[in-house]
Amino acid sequence: MKLRARETDGVPADVEELLLQRAERVRHKPAEADDESLLWVAEFPVGEETYALPLETLRAAVPLKMVTAVPLSPPHVIGILRFQGQIVTALSLASLLGGRGWREDPAVLLVVDPGFGRLVALDCERIPKPTGLPHALVEEARARSTGAISEITLPGMRQVNLLDLLRLMDRRHAQEKR
Amino acid sequence: MDPLLEQLLAGFVDESQEIYERITRNLMELEKSPAQGPGFDDLARGLHTLKGSAATLGLEELADFAHRMEDVILPLRGSAKPLPAAVADAVLKSLDIWMARLRAIAAKGELPDLGPSFALLEKVKPAGAAKKKNGAGKNGKGRAVPEKPAAEVAPPPEVALPPPPVASAPEPAPVPVADDAQADSWRVSTRQVIALLQEVERLREVRLRVEERRRELEKAVLQLDRLGIQAETAEARAVLLGVRRSLGADGEEAADIVSSMEEGLKTISTTPVRTVLDPLRRAVRDLCKATGKQAKLSVVGAEVSLDRRAIEQLRGPLIHLVRNAVDHGLEMPEVREARGKNPEGALTIRIEQQGNMLFIEVGDDGAGLDLEQIREAALRRALVAPEELASMSTQQLHQLIFRPGFSTRMEATEFSGRGVGLDVVRNQIQALQGHVEVQSVAGQGARFVLTLPADLGSSPVLVVRCGEHQLGIPMAAVESSRAARNDDLRVGRSRVQLDHREQLIPVQDLGALVGLRQQEVPAEGQPLLILLAQGRRLALSVDEVLGDRELVIRPLPADVRELPAYQGAATLARGELVLILRPDFLVNSERNAEAGLAGTRRALVVDDSLTARALHRTALETGGYLVHTASNGRQALEQLRHSAYDVMVCDIGMDEMDGYELTAVVRQRAETDSMPILLVSARDSDSDRQRGVATGADGFLTKKECVSGRLLAEVSAVIARRKGAA
Numbered sequence: 001m002k003l004r005a006r007e008t009d010g011v012p013a014d015v016e017e018l019l020l021q022r023a024e025r026v027r028h029k030p031a032e033a034d035d036e037s038l039l040w041v042a043e044f045p046v047g048e049e050t051y052a053l054p055l056e057t058l059r060a061a062v063p064l065k066m067v068t069a070v071p072l073s074p075p076h077v078i079g080i081l082r083f084q085g086q087i088v089t090a091l092s093l094a095s096l097l098g099g100r101g102w103r104e105d106p107a108v109l110l111v112v113d114p115g116f117g118r119l120v121a122l123d124c125e126r127i128p129k130p131t132g133l134p135h136a137l138v139e140e141a142r143a144r145s146t147g148a149i150s151e152i153t154l155p156g157m158r159q160v161n162l163l164d165l166l167r168l169m170d171r172r173h174a175q176e177k178r
Numbered sequence: 179m180d181p182l183l184e185q186l187l188a189g190f191v192d193e194s195q196e197i198y199e200r201i202t203r204n205l206m207e208l209e210k211s212p213a214q215g216p217g218f219d220d221l222a223r224g225l226h227t228l229k230g231s232a233a234t235l236g237l238e239e240l241a242d243f244a245h246r247m248e249d250v251i252l253p254l255r256g257s258a259k260p261l262p263a264a265v266a267d268a269v270l271k272s273l274d275i276w277m278a279r280l281r282a283i284a285a286k287g288e289l290p291d292l293g294p295s296f297a298l299l300e301k302v303k304p305a306g307a308a309k310k311k312n313g314a315g316k317n318g319k320g321r322a323v324p325e326k327p328a329a330e331v332a333p334p335p336e337v338a339l340p341p342p343p344v345a346s347a348p349e350p351a352p353v354p355v356a357d358d359a360q361a362d363s364w365r366v367s368t369r370q371v372i373a374l375l376q377e378v379e380r381l382r383e384v385r386l387r388v389e390e391r392r393r394e395l396e397k398a399v400l401q402l403d404r405l406g407i408q409a410e411t412a413e414a415r416a417v418l419l420g421v422r423r424s425l426g427a428d429g430e431e432a433a434d435i436v437s438s439m440e441e442g443l444k445t446i447s448t449t450p451v452r453t454v455l456d457p458l459r460r461a462v463r464d465l466c467k468a469t470g471k472q473a474k475l476s477v478v479g480a481e482v483s484l485d486r487r488a489i490e491q492l493r494g495p496l497i498h499l500v501r502n503a504v505d506h507g508l509e510m511p512e513v514r515e516a517r518g519k520n521p522e523g524a525l526t527i528r529i530e531q532q533g534n535m536l537f538i539e540v541g542d543d544g545a546g547l548d549l550e551q552i553r554e555a556a557l558r559r560a561l562v563a564p565e566e567l568a569s570m571s572t573q574q575l576h577q578l579i580f581r582p583g584f585s586t587r588m589e590a591t592e593f594s595g596r597g598v599g600l601d602v603v604r605n606q607i608q609a610l611q612g613h614v615e616v617q618s619v620a621g622q623g624a625r626f627v628l629t630l631p632a633d634l635g636s637s638p639v640l641v642v643r644c645g646e647h648q649l650g651i652p653m654a655a656v657e658s659s660r661a662a663r664n665d666d667l668r669v670g671r672s673r674v675q676l677d678h679r680e681q682l683i684p685v686q687d688l689g690a691l692v693g694l695r696q697q698e699v700p701a702e703g704q705p706l707l708i709l710l711a712q713g714r715r716l717a718l719s720v721d722e723v724l725g726d727r728e729l730v731i732r733p734l735p736a737d738v739r740e741l742p743a744y745q746g747a748a749t750l751a752r753g754e755l756v757l758i759l760r761p762d763f764l765v766n767s768e769r770n771a772e773a774g775l776a777g778t779r780r781a782l783v784v785d786d787s788l789t790a791r792a793l794h795r796t797a798l799e800t801g802g803y804l805v806h807t808a809s810n811g812r813q814a815l816e817q818l819r820h821s822a823y824d825v826m827v828c829d830i831g832m833d834e835m836d837g838y839e840l841t842a843v844v845r846q847r848a849e850t851d852s853m854p855i856l857l858v859s860a861r862d863s864d865s866d867r868q869r870g871v872a873t874g875a876d877g878f879l880t881k882k883e884c885v886s887g888r889l890l891a892e893v894s895a896v897i898a899r900r901k902g903a904a
Contacts, residue, residue: 047882067788068747068755071647071692073738075796075805078788080735080747080755085379087747087755089737092789095796103882104860105787118736123789 038132042110043160044124046094047102051149052131053112053163059119060111061127064090067109078123083111090121096168097149114165131160138162187284189365190231197224198277202270203456206463209266213257222252228276237283243276243292246299253304267467268302270460271295368487371447378439385432386753392425440730448483451529454493455480458500462525465504472511472522473504473542479529484536488630491610492538495603499540499626500525502600507544507624517621519543536612541625547618549575556581576616580604611733611746613762615712629762631733631746639729639748639758640707643722644688645695645816646809648756650748651718653726655761657708662700662719674699676717678708685717691767692743692759695806696780696821711761718764731758778804780822781893784814784840785829785858793884794827794858801890811835815843818850825893828875830859830866838873845874854900856893858884876900 041052060083067079067090076095080087090109094102106123113119133152141150141162148168149161204221211217229244247269254261272295282289399418402411455477462475484492503525508514511521528539549572556562556578562570570578582601603626607614612630638653660678667685668675674685685706690697700706700719707718729748733739734757745758781803783794788809795805806821808814810832818826826844830837837857844850855877857870862880870878876896879889 064789066754068757069647069788070734070738070741070744070757071694072741072743075792075799077737078792080738080757082379082383082749082753082755085376085383087732087735089735091737092792092796094789094793102790102793102860102884105785105881106789120735120737 037135039135039138040130040132041160041162042128043131044110044126044128045103046097046125049161050159051093051161051163052128052133053110053165055130057112057114057165058110058128059113061124062109062111062121064107064109064123081109081121083119083121086119088119088121090123093122093124096122112165114169116166116169120169133160133162184284186235190235191280191284192365193231194228194277194280197227198273199453199456200224201228201273202460205261205266205270206459208261209263209463210260212259213254213261218255222248222255225251232280237280239292240276240280240283243272243279243295246296247272247276250299250303262302265302265304268298270464272299366446368447371443374439375443375447378436378443381432381439382436382749383753385429385436386749388425388429388432390753392422392429395422395425447486449486449489450480451482451484451489451492452477452480454489454496455527455529457493458496458527461497461500462504465501469505470510471504471508473508473525474522475500475525475527477527477529479531482529482531482536484531488610491606492628492630495606495614495628496527496538496540498600498603500527503540503542503544503624507542507546509545536628536630538628538630539625540628541623543623546620546622546624547576547579547616548620552576552578576618579616580614611739631731637729637731638726639731639756640726641724641750641756642688642705642707642720643724644692644720646813647692647694648724648750648754649688649692650727650729650731650756650758651707651709651764652745652758652761655709655711655764657710657715659705659707659723662702662704662706664702667700669699676706678715678717681715683708683715683717685719686764686767687719688764689721691718691764693806695817698820709761709764711765714765716765729756729758778802779824780804780806782814782817782821782823782826783807783828784809784811784826784832784837786810786832787829790829790858790881794889797884797889798827798893801893803893811837811840811843814840818844818847818853822849823853825854825856825897827856827858827889827893830857830870831861837875838869841870841873841875852900854893854896856896 040055042055042058043050043052045051062083067081069079070077073079076092078090078092080089082088088111102125104125106125108124108127109121110124110128111119111121133154137152137154138150141152142164145151145164148164148170150164152160152162154160201221201224204217204224207217208221225244225248229241229248232238232240232244250265250269251261254265275290275292275295278290279292281287395418399415399422402408402415402418405411408415459475462473465471466473504523508523508525509517509519514523515521524543526539526541528537528541530537530539552575553567556567556575557564561578561581580600580603604614607628607630610630612628615627615629616624617627618624639650640653640656641648641650643649662676666677668677668682675682676685685700687695687698687700689695698719705720705723707720707723709716709718727748727750729750731746731748733746734741734744738744743757743759743763745760747755747757750756779802781798783791783798783805784807785791785794786809791807791809795807798805803824806817806823808817811834814826814828817823828837828840832840835843837859841855841857844853844855855875856879857875857877858879858881859866860881862882867878876899877892879892883889
């Protein structure tokens with residue numbers, strides 16, 4: 001059966017205009033080659049700044065509830081929670097970053113796999129949104145960075161701080177040891 | 179190597195290890211009793227299985243090797259005497275080489291030489307064996323394939339060996355004895371079992387969610403009831419009630435399934451601790467032979483089943499402790515006799531599982547720890563300063579033997595006391611989230627007690643409330659509970675004691691021990707738990723006793739595992755986690771948790787957001803503050819009733835009582851009317867700031883301004899302003 005475009009007769013002009021715009025956008029969807037040149041990240045705010053972490057490290061975004069506080073734990077530890085049969089530590093990202101302000105009390109936990117064989121949860125003010133960052137810019141920023149954060153300046157001077165979770169956790173362990 | 183053979187080899191290594199352990203056990207028993215009976219038969223069967231299985235896999239040299247061991251052992255069947263020590267020695271050593279060779283083949287490593295073992299076996303081979311071998315050789319067959327062992331010529335009826343081959347036919351490789359249990363079993367990887375355990379955990383979460391839905395439904399029905407439109411909603415309510423009942427039944431069924439799956443997996447993933455204890459007998463025997471000492475190893479509780487992984491990890495520490503006991507603890511027989519002891523030293527291993535805590539005790543009746551030698555060694559190696567050493571208690575001195583430098587250097591200097599490599603033991607036990615203690619009486623022996631969490635078990639826990647926190651205490655440590663009565667409390671300058679059954683025992687506030695608040699004298703009627711652990715008694719004051727539960731205690735994640743206060747965490751009925759305290763932490767925390775912090779500035783953070791509290795705490799602790807927290811106004815007022823703070827950092831937007839109301843109440847109280855207060859808010863408006871000041875706050879900061887330096891600066895500023903005002 002051959003597919004035919006829907007008739008547009010009788011469609012109001014404004015709706016038709018909207019449909020045309022959508023079609024245009026679809027036509028300009030980046031080719032696969034472009035997709036490959038992007039690093040997909042989960043982007044979220046921490047206070048006044050924008051942070052991101054590679055989407056591949058994100059396992060889930062869950063509401064910040066049912067967290068059990070752990071008295072006597074280091075201050076960056078918010079508590080522990082159950083996640084898919086495991087007990088996972090919830091950590092304060094702002095605290096890990098050295099004390100950042102925040103606009104809203106975090107209500108979301110991002111369960112991430114930093115790459116050392118166990119999951120941790122990081123608090124977050126809002127559910128992150130998936131975004132693509134140009135690989136070239138990411139690599140350039142990573143080359144410049146010596147720490148857990150690579151500062152990426154996007155067109156329009158928008159800055160995104162890309163987190164390297166392994167380094168972030170390493171730094172925390174180093175701080176604890178000190 | 180053929181991939182199929184490689185796969186078969188891996189299974190054969192495991193199977194052989196089990197047989198190896200069985201043969202070793204039998205050999206050691208037959209060294210002490212007549213070489214006959216089921217033990218001998220089992221030994222013969224084990225060697226035969228090794229031979230047969232090796233031949234089946236084409237490992238001719240191992241089949242031949244096992245055959246040579248049979249040649250040594252089988253002629254001794256039925257002897258009224260025990261196996262000669264030299265024979266047992268030779269076969270044990272040969273078995274070690276046999277296993278090493280098999281492992282090397284599987285790992286494609288360097289193969290150990292079999293020549294010395296062959297020579298050793300030849301040396302101890304009973305005279306009759308040669309005759310039988312010659313007799314067996316009469317069929318004219320050479321030894322290209324393993325010779326028919328003597329026992330196969332006329333197998334005793336109780337030994338399940340294959341029938342003798344037809345005389346003229348080439349001798350087939352012996353067929354491994356099929357074990358019914360093995361034939362019915364599968365080899366499953368640890369990863370698969372762990373994955374299943376996690377799935378069971380997920381199922382438990384689903385069950386909890388079902389329970390949550392049932393409660394929500396119940397609330398909805400109640401709301402409909404309250405609306406007063408009962409007639410219109412009757413049908414809907416009937417449906418909802420039906421669903422609620424079904425959810426309840428489904429939840430219960432799911433709980434049953436979870437329990438039964440958990441029990442099944444427990445059976446699959448555990449094995450009797452005997453498997454790790456049997457090789458210890460061999461170690462004791464060999465070491466006694468090497469040192470000229472005599473020792474008898476007794477084991478109590480070998481039937482306890484443990485997580486197979488934990489058993490593997492326990493092997494090293496236990497061998498270390500037992501070797502240490504023989505080598506350094508037990509005296510030579512003549513010395514023991516001179517001291518009025520039995521020349522044969524007594525080594526005891528006692529295993530006990532209480533809920534999901536495992537206690538393993540390795541004890542000996544040797545010389546015990548020599549405190550003087552420990553002191554000398556510690557000084558010689560500069561492990562502690564002389565003045566510190568002088569003030570150390572016996573218990574603290576005992577702990578020195580676990581110091582890394584202590585053990586290794588002792589060995590090098592031929593120190594005759596205990597402690598060689600015990601740091602390794604401690605590290606291995608700590609890696610299993612356990613701990614090791616030592617108790618010793620000079621001249622009477624030493625006792626090492628390993629305490630480990632045992633997965634897959636549940637244990638009774640007393641759940642208590644302390645402020646907003648629920649915490650669990652293992653029931654094994656709870657002797658009794660009672661209400662505090664002022665008449666029974668002895669309040670001193672630095673400590674509080676309880677007159678309990680004509681004994682004065684220290685009183686500690688749980689909140690203070692876990693850093694939630696300052697030490698408080700229990701109020702009249704406040705619950706007190708009498709704890710007993712490590713021989714110490716403590717009266718622990720808590721805010722409320724919530725009841726005892728049977729809980730599965732699981733290890734904490736790595737980020738908080740090192741905290742000495744906790745044994746693990748368990749899931750309560752509603753799905754929330756409860757931390758389980760370590761009784762030894764509680765009874766050993768006699769000193770006031772904050773005693774050393776006199777003069778430290780104290781801050782109270784009040785915020786209903788866990789994460790905001792964590793952030794404030796991070797910033798304030800960086801500035802040297804001791805921080806206590808409260809999650810709402812009511813708790814903050816409770817904290818302020820008992821403790822004094824240098825500053826209060828308080829969120830404005832809280833439920834029940836917001837920051838303005840709390841500030842107003844605090845200002846009305848005489849003891850807090852001049853306490854500096856800094857209000858923080860997610861909102862940034864002049865009206866908020868003005869209202870804050872109007873209610874009596876000293877400063878205002880938005881949360882986005884709460885970067886560490888700024889918060890600390892503002893806290894200092896409000897304290898200064900308050901002082902200035904005074």
